[in-house]
Amino acid sequence: MSYETILVEQRGAVTLVTLNRPQALNALNGQVLSELLEAMAAFDKDASQGCAVITGSEKAFAAGADIKEMQAQGFADMYGYDFFAGWDAFTRTRKPIIAAVAGYALGGGCELAMMCDFILAADNARFGQPEIKLAVSPGMGGSQRLTRAVGKAKAMEMCLTGRMIDAAEAERAGLVARIVPAAELVEEAVKTAAAIAGMAPLAVLANKEMVNAAYETTLTQGVQFERRLFHALFGTADQKEGMAAFVEKRPGNWTGK
Ligand code: HXC
Numbered sequence: 001m002s003y004e005t006i007l008v009e010q011r012g013a014v015t016l017v018t019l020n021r022p023q024a025l026n027a028l029n030g031q032v033l034s035e036l037l038e039a040m041a042a043f044d045k046d047a048s049q050g051c052a053v054i055t056g057s058e059k060a061f062a063a064g065a066d067i068k069e070m071q072a073q074g075f076a077d078m079y080g081y082d083f084f085a086g087w088d089a090f091t092r093t094r095k096p097i098i099a100a101v102a103g104y105a106l107g108g109g110c111e112l113a114m115m116c117d118f119i120l121a122a123d124n125a126r127f128g129q130p131e132i133k134l135a136v137s138p139g140m141g142g143s144q145r146l147t148r149a150v151g152k153a154k155a156m157e158m159c160l161t162g163r164m165i166d167a168a169e170a171e172r173a174g175l176v177a178r179i180v181p182a183a184e185l186v187e188e189a190v191k192t193a194a195a196i197a198g199m200a201p202l203a204v205l206a207n208k209e210m211v212n213a214a215y216e217t218t219l220t221q222g223v224q225f226e227r228r229l230f231h232a233l234f235g236t237a238d239q240k241e242g243m244a245a246f247v248e249k250r251p252g253n254w255t256g257k
Contacts (some may be wrong), residue, residue, distance in 0.1 A: 003035040013197035015043045015052040025063035050197025053189045055100040062109030100189035106209035122166040122182035128164035199257040200238035
């Protein structure tokens with residue numbers, strides 16, 4: 001499949017997606033959304049693929065939703081077409097997605113990074129929700145996911161002032177999993193994704209699903225959900241293989257069953 005606004009390549013069991021609109025600092029327009037949705041659906045369906053990485057350029061992961069595309073839209077267009085609702089499908093991808101962020105991740109760019117399962121940041125990464133400077137607000141989940149990630153004080157300050165935070169501040173605040181040198185970002189993200197893709201596939205799905213449940217449930221419900229999925233994994237052949245491999249001091253050989 002060839003796309004115009006993204007590059008997709010398979011590196012072993014890892015799908016590497018590179019946002020590719022350098023002339024607009026990877027601003028996310030309707031075409032990027034539809035191409036990304038198609039690529040992620042193909043990734044989810046492809047049994048040879050275990051984890052994805054989404055990255056941008058060294059200057060910009062993505063500088064936001066495409067302001068030029070939105071500029072002339074009115075309320076009827078936005079509300080009538082439920083603008084941005086398409087991104088919900090992205091978050092329903094069942095296999096893990098790592099955001100490898102270098103440079104600017106602003107507005108929709110920060111929101112896309114937060115829709116991924118975790119963020120690896122280059123040391124030059126900068127995160128922000130500057131929509132207020134355009135007299136609007138986050139619209140792809142930023143006010144909600146940023147608040148859950150960094151807490152109310154920092155999220156509120158970022159949304160109300162548009163202040164960007166650098167990689168170090170983002171790591172201190174819990175927005176990113178870890179920071180790597182910019183030159184090593186993509187290789188490190190692919191290596192991390194390959195490690196995930198090397199795990200038993202059903203366990204990967206279950207681990208992602210239960211961590212995400214923490215956002216949607218009470219503690220009691222979440223703990224129970226975790227326990228039930230944990231129990232379910234004992235119905236898999238890979239659980240038998242994983243525990244036998246440990247006892248026999250050898251690597252597991254997964255069937256995905
Ligand atoms: C469309 C964009 C863009 C965007 C940059 N460009 N960001 N086009 N939408 N979000 C375009 C510029 O217009 C310019 O095109 C080219 O990319 C290079 O950008 P420059 O501004 O010249 O680069 P630089 O001076 O290095 O500044 C980088 C920057 C700045 C600080 C990241 O581009 C910037 O502030 N961008 C907007 C950031 C932002 O507000 N994001 C939130 C968007 S709203 P030309 O043709 O002039 O060369 C959003 C909301 C979602 O995401 C939900 C609700 C609306």
